[in-house]
Amino acid sequence: MNLCDYNEIRGLLTRHGFRFSKSMGQNFLIDPAVPMRIAEASGADESCGVLEIGPGIGPLTAELARRAARVSAVELDKSLYPVLAETMADYPNVEIVPGDAMKLDLAALAAEKFPGLTPMVCANLPYNITTPILTKLAETPCFRSVTVMIQKEVAQRVCAAPGSPDCGAFSLLMQYRMETELLFEVPRECFLPSPKVTSAVIRCTRRERPPVEVEDEEFFFRCIRGGFLLRRKTLLNSLSAAFPRLEKDAIRAAIAACGLPETVRGERLGLAEFTELARRLR
Template identity: 40%
Template sequence: MASRPPGHRARKRFGQNFLRDRGIIAGIVRAIAPRPGERLVEIGPGQGALTEPLLEATGGHLEVIELDRDLIPGLRVQFFDQPGFVIHEGDALKVDFRALRGEGAPLRVVGNLPYNISTPLIGHLLEAGDAVADMHFMLQKEVVERLAAAPGATERGRLSVLAQYHCRVESLFTVPPEAFVPRPRVESAIVRLTPHASPPQVARDERLLFALVREAFGQRRKTLRNNLKGRLDAVSLETLGIDPSRRPQTLTVEEFVRIANHLAPEGITP
């Protein structure tokens, strides 16, 4: 491969922090375990630190999505000798991942995500359904903790329930600030999100479920009796086997689905 192009100054408006630690890069690639023939899509390749080993692991086939137009010429130069390297210029939040998959194999999506778009981008990818086989992301450590938080954990919130309804969530390892240039002020972590092949819980009305979750976490310090009083009363919660004095962060995904499915037949909509 060609040598790395001249340095690019990280842009604050794009939330850019470029990964430099070779040991961390190798650990990410091992966690992804890419194989030739798979459809890998890297979001935000930056200066190609992760792109290069991913190309090697997939036999020279990789698609990337890059928003920063100033980085794209460097990527084209760096990987000019890789005919299977494809660049999609644009915002990953606007990419139709179902269309990107087409009739091919489900996509394996990876990336060092800017902190300012990580939550909406994960939501966008979850909406792509079976177009995505799995996701490996480097995120702010606090975001990974929220994604993986178990019932009862202080970090548990709307994002936890949304992600765990759709996926198996695994927090893999942390990444220190000194692994990046420029050095961020926060720790990062690697997370694996694997969409359920067969969901363990199925909501009759997913829009209702997520509206319910949003309301339940509207005021975290208050109980379900207070936060859901516009939906159902304490007696109804008790009938469902759920103590109305509990706080939302103590509920499992199954319990939220149980409440939503109780409401769905009554025609209550978000």
């Protein structure tokens, strides 16, 4: 079965009485080159166990199964279980895991499903959970890499360089743990139904250690979020709003001690600058 053929997809879904759910962000690929490119970009091979989130009807799942030792695909929509039972019947190394990826203990799942294998993530992520699931994956150290298709806008944010218009707190928090790379775009016409946005594929590779050494990670992350709290305001005003118990003059002094002008905005700072700022604010 060609899982990217429009007519075969329609017949498959009709046969199982499936209806698309907007709330779950369901858009199925109809260009066979795309899942092949995503799976290839993931670097999956026989030494790997791949976690997939939101397999849909399984076109990417099948490509991963041809490469990896094991594939565990987490699916929330119960109406897709009989569909996947049919489409994945020829792949004994694929297991469909019922559940919500946002609620599952992914580290425990990887340890259970991939003993002796290198865990990685490869998925066409549901658009409605993109940011929280990427954050969760970045904070789950067992995954060597995360290769996912997401909204182009979010992909640009994840990979944005400090000082660029797309750079924000989410960019820096991801780049603290992962090396990020935007690989290629995927047009709307490659999906059924066609989404309202262009998609893009990114690869995030786990860093052996963060690029900066921080004294207190929780406070460091709080400083980064605080620096972007008031996006159009200066760093001084943004941090004053984020740390209401700190005197504004103390924040001003910390910014000056970092060699930064008082008028600087948070988006001009990279991880190194926020590291020094956090140290002085503490």
